[in-house]
Amino acid sequence: MSAPLKLSPSAPAAEPAEGRRPRALVIAEAWRELGPGVAALSNGSGRPLARTLKLILDPLVIRPVQNPGLAGGTLTSDAAAELHDRIRAAGGDLTAAAAWFLELKAARRRLRITDGNPQEKYFQRCFELARTSGPPSADADAVAAEVVTEIAEASGDSLLAQVRELLRDETAAARLGEELGDAWSRRPGSGPAPAAASASASASAETVAAALDACPTGDGSAPLSVLVDGSAGSAASARLADDGTAQQLGLTRHPLPPAPRLGETASKRDLPLPFDRSIFERLFAALSGGARVDLGIDAEELIAAEIVRSTSAWQLGEEDSRVAMLLGAEASTALDAGRAAQPTAAHRLLAARWHREAYVRRALRLPEGTSGVPASVVDDIRSVRRGYLRRLWVRLHGRELREQPLDPRDVWDLLDGVLRSVVMDQRQRLKTMMVRGADEREATEAA
Template identity: 35%
Template sequence: MRVTGSGKPRLRSAVLAEAWTRISGVEVLSAGDGGPLTRTVKKVIDPLVVRTAARPRLGRPLLEPAAAAELTGLLVADAARLRATAAWFTHLKRQRRALRITAGDVQDVCFPLAYELATGFGMPGPDAPETAASALRELHGEGSEAGAARLTAYLADPRVAADLTAEIHRRWHTAAAAGLAPADAVALLGEFAENLADATWRVLAESGAGHAFGLALRRPGGTAALAVPGLAGLGLQRGDRTAVPPLRRSDETGPELLERSVERRVRATLRRLPADEREPVAGLVADELARVAAGFGLGRPALATCFALGVVLAPALRPLDGDAPGSAPGFARELNARIAREGYVLHARRALAGTTPLTPRPDPGLVRELREFARQFLGRLWIRLHGFDVRADLPAGAADVRDLVSGVVRSTSLDLRTKVRRALVARLPDLEAVS
C-alpha cells in the first residue's frame, strides 16, 4: 500500500477505495468511481471481512498509517472470496427475480448472503442457480435446514473460524460489568424475589444486576464466591467458573447452559425466527457473538436480570423434598409449594419414601429429572429468554417477570407430569401386579 512520507492519518474511505482497486472481478459490488458501494462496506467489508466489532481501530474515519496498512492487508487477503461474493450476488439477484421475491432491499439481503455462499462454496459452479434459489427460499420462508447447512459451511471455513474464535475470546475477556458488585446484585435480586414490586424491578432492570452476576461466574471460584446456596449444582457450567463458549463443539450434549457453542445457539435462532425475519447466517453469528460476551449470554440487561432471578429462585425449587427452606425468597417458596402439591409429585414422594416403586421397573432417568427440577426449570428459562433476546422482546414490569417465571415453572412441571403419566400408563399391568 502507498503510505505518504509524512506518515499522516488518511481518510478511511480513501484507504478502502485504493485497496478496492487492487481487487478484480468485483464490479457488481463497486460504485461508479471504482470504490466499494456504501452497502458493500456496510454489509460485507466492515462486518465480515474487517470485522470492525473486533477491530474498532480499523473502523475510525481517520486511520494512522499502521491501521491503514492493516485494513488494506485484510481486504486484499480476502480478494478471492470477494470475487466469489460478486459472482454469487449475480446468481442471487437473478434467482430472486425468478422466484418473484420482493421483500427487503436486494443489496441489503443478498450481499451478506453472497458472502456466506462464497465462504461455503467458493466460486459458483454448475449448480449455482439451484444453490442460490435454495438459499433465497430458505431465507424468505422455506424451513431451516438450508440455513443450518449454510451455517455449518460458513463456520467450517478455517479463516472464518479463526477470526470468530479470536473475537469470542476478545469480547469475553474485555466484557465490563456495569459498576455493580456481584454481592449487591444478589441482594437486589433477593429483595425483588420477596416483594415483586414494580419499583424494585425498575431498579433491578437499570442496575445491570444480571450482567454483573453472570460476569462474576467467569472468575476463578465464581460459584463459591456468590452467596447463592446450591449454585454449583444448577448445571450452568462444567467447573467452578464459566468457560469461554466454543465456536463449535463436537460433543454438544452437555446441559451446561452458559457454555453452549455459538453454532448451537445460532441453530436455535434459525428455529425460532420466522424465515422472513431472519438475517443471513453471517449476521446471526455476529449477533450471537455479542450475546455470548454479555452476562449469562443474554444481550439485553433486563433479560440477563430475569435469568439471574431464576438462578436465585432455582435452588428452592425442590418439590420432591416438600417445603422449601424458610430462608428461601418468598416467591421461591410460593412456586415450590405450588408444584409440590401436584399429584404426580405426591405420588413420586410416596414411591421414593416407601417400598412401592415409582414405576414397575426402575427408571433412574425419570427419577433424576424429578430430583433435578431446578436444572430443568433453568434450562427452559434460558431458552425462553434467548428467544426473547433474538426477537427483541422485553418484560414491561414486575407482573410480566412474575408471569414469565411462573409460566416456565408450570411448563417444567407439566412436562415432568406427562413423563410420569406415560411411564405409569405404559406399565400399568406390571404396576398392578406388584401393588
Template identity: 40%
Template sequence: MSDHRRPRAALADLAWRELGPGLEPLSGPGGAPLTRTVKLILVPLVIRPSLRPELAGDLLDPEQAARFGELIAQAGPRLRATASWFTVFKRARRAMGIVAGNPQDLYFQRCYELAAEHGQPPAHAAELAKEVLRELAESVGGRTVEALRQHLGDLERQAELDGELAERWARRRRPAGAVTAAIELAVQVLDGADTYEQMVDAECGSAVGSALWTDANLPWGNEGVPSHLGLTAEPTPPRPLVGDGASTAAMPAPLDRTLFERVFVELQASSARREELPEVPQLVRSEVGRSCAPFGLDGESLRVVMVLGGGLAAGLDPLGSGTAAPTATHRAVNRRWQREASALRARRMTTSPDPAGGQLAVLAEELRSPWAAYTRRLWVRLHGRDVRADPVTDREQAREVLDGVARSVMMDHRAKVRSALRALAGGA
C-alpha cells in the same frame, strides 16, 4: 370445589376422541391429539383463551370444562377438514421436493385457515397447497436449517468465525457490580419489592452472568445449587465453538452449545414464524457476540431476569422438604408444584421407592434438583427474546416470564410421569 376441577390437557384428549374418525393426520398413534395440534390449533384457534380467559387455566371447573368440550365439538367439521388439508400439503411438499422445516409447525395453522375458507379440500386443493408452499418458501427464505448447514459448512467461513469467537472470548469484560448485592436485590424483587428497574440500571445481570466465567461461588441461598445453575456441564462455561451439526435429542446445556446449535434451536422453535427472524448469516453473526456475553445473552433486562430465575430456582422445593421458602414467589410456585400428583408420587418414592423403579425412579430423582430444568428452560425463552430484541420491560412482565417457565416445567414433568405410568401399565 377444587376436587371437581379437571386438567385441561385431559379434557382436550377426551373431547378430541369424541370427534370420531377423520383426524388421524393430527393425532398420535394412540388417538390423542398431537402436542402440536393442541399448541398450534386447539388452544389458539379453537379455544382462543385470549378471548376466553376463563378457559386459560391448567384446571377447569365443571362449567368451564363443559364449555371447553363444547367448543371442540363445534369445531369438529373444521378440524376434520384441517386434517384432510394437512394430508394434501404433505403430498404437495413431497412433489415439490421440500425437506426443510417441520411440516406440522409450518402448515397446521395454514391448513386450519383453508378449512375455514373452503371446508374439505376441493378438486383444485393440490394447486392451492402448492401456492401456499411457494409463499412460505419465499417468506422463510434464508431462515432454514439447511441454509444454516450450508452457511457453516464453508471451511473458510468456519475458520473466520472461530477466530472471531476466540478474539471476543479473550476480550470479555467483567462489570464492576457487586455480585452478592445483585442477588440480594433479586430476592427482594421475588418477594414483591419494586427494584427490578434498579437492577437493570445497575447492570446486575451483567455482573452475575460474567461472574460465572470464573466460578465465583455465587450465593444463591442453597448450598446444593452450583454457581452455574446447570447452564453448563463444565465447572465454568467453555469458549464457544462454531460446530457443524445439532441433535434435538442430545442438545448440550445452554452455555456449552456451539454457534450451530444455538441458531439451530432458534430456527426449530420459530419454524411457524420464521419470517420474523433475520436471515441465517445475520443470525450467526449476532450469535457470535451473544455467545461471548454474560449468560450468553445481549439484553441487560434479559440477564436480570436470568438472575431472578436463578434466585427462584435455588429455592424450588417440589418434594416439600419443609425448608422455609425465602420469598412470596417461592411460596406460590412451591405450593402449586407440591399439589401436583406427579410430585406427590415422587415424594412417596423418596421414602418408599417404587419396586418398578426404572423411569419413575429417574423422574422422582429429577425433583431433587428442579433448578436445572427450570434455569435451562428459562434461558431458552430469554434467548428467543434476545434474538428478536424483545426486552422484559418491567417487574410484572418479568414475573409473567418466571411463572410461565415454572408452569411449563411442571407440565413437562407431569407428562413424563403419565407416559412412564402408561408404559408400565402396557407392560403389565
C-alpha cells in the same frame, strides 16, 4: 318347435348383497361415532376428508397392506366389524391429531407461512404428535411452532436453513471460526466493568427480595429498574467463573463453561445444556420455533451476533435478561427439597406450585425400582431447580433472538410460566413411565 332356452342359474355369479358392505360406508359410520372432536379432519358431511383417508386412516390406522381383507371396495361382515373396531380404537389418537392440526394451522398463520397444502404437510405429523404426546397441552404453541418451522425448513428457504448452509461452507466456516476464537480470547470478565461497580454494589440483596416480593402482583417495576440500571444481572454472573457454579446451576456439564464450537447440526431430542451448545445449536433451539420474517438480519450477521452473545454475562445479550436470570436463580431456591424459609412472594408461589404436584410426591415417596419411574427421571425431579434454570435461560435467549423485550410487568409471568412448563413436562413423563411400569409388572406377574 325348438327346445326352450335354458338359462344358467344366477346364484353362483353373484354373492348376496346382504353378505358384504361397502368399505366407504363402514368407514363413514365408524367415523361419525368419534364425534365432533375429529371435525378438523372431516368434510362438510361429517365424513373423513379424502386426505384424512389417504394420509392417516389407510397408512396409519387401517393398514390395508398388512390387512388385505380390509382393502377391498366391499367387505365381509367380519372384515367390516374389524375395520369398525380399528377406527374406534384409534379414536383418542384421531381426536388428539385433529386438535394438533388446529394448533399447527394457527402456528402456520402466526409464522406467515403460505406455501403448500397444510393437510398434506401436517396430517401425518399431527397423528405422530397424538401418539407420542397425547392431546395438545400447555406448551402446544411452542411445539406447534417448532413442527411447522421444521417442515418449512425442508424447502431450504428459512433463515435457519441459510445458517446451516453458511456453516457448511468451508471458507465461511473458517472465517467465522477465527472470529469465534478471537471473541472468546478477548471476552470481558464475568464481573461488572469498573465504571459500573459502584452501581452494582447498590443492587443489594434487599432490592432483589423487593423485586421478587412485588413482581407477582405486577408492581415490581421500580426495584427491577434499579437492578437493571445497576447491572445487577451482569454482576451476579461473576460467580459463574467459580469452579463448578455454572455446573451446579445446570447450565453446563463442565466445571467451567467451555468455549462453544461453531457446529452445523442439531437434534431437538439431544440438545446439550445451554452453555455446552454450539453456536448453531443455540440458534437452532431458538429459531426452530420460527424466526420473524421481518427480523432484518442475514445468516452471517445472525451468527456474528450469537458469537458476541456467547461471550457476554450469562451468555445473554441484554441486561434485563440477565436480571431475569438473577431473579430466577434466587426464586428457584424455593424448589430445593427441605428448604423451610420462603422469604418472598415469588419463593412461596413457586414452592406451592411444585410441591402440590401429586405425581412428583408419588415418585419421590415410592422406593426406587418399584415406581416404574427410571432413576434418571426421579433425579430430574429431585434437581428440578437445574431444569428450571435451563428452561429459563432458553426462554430468555429465544426472546432476545426474536427481539422481544422483557417488560417488567411480564417478569412474573415468565418466572411462573417456566415452572408451569417444567411441571407439565414432568407430569407427562411420570404418567407415561408409571403406566409403562405397571404394564410391565402385570406382564411379569401373568407370565
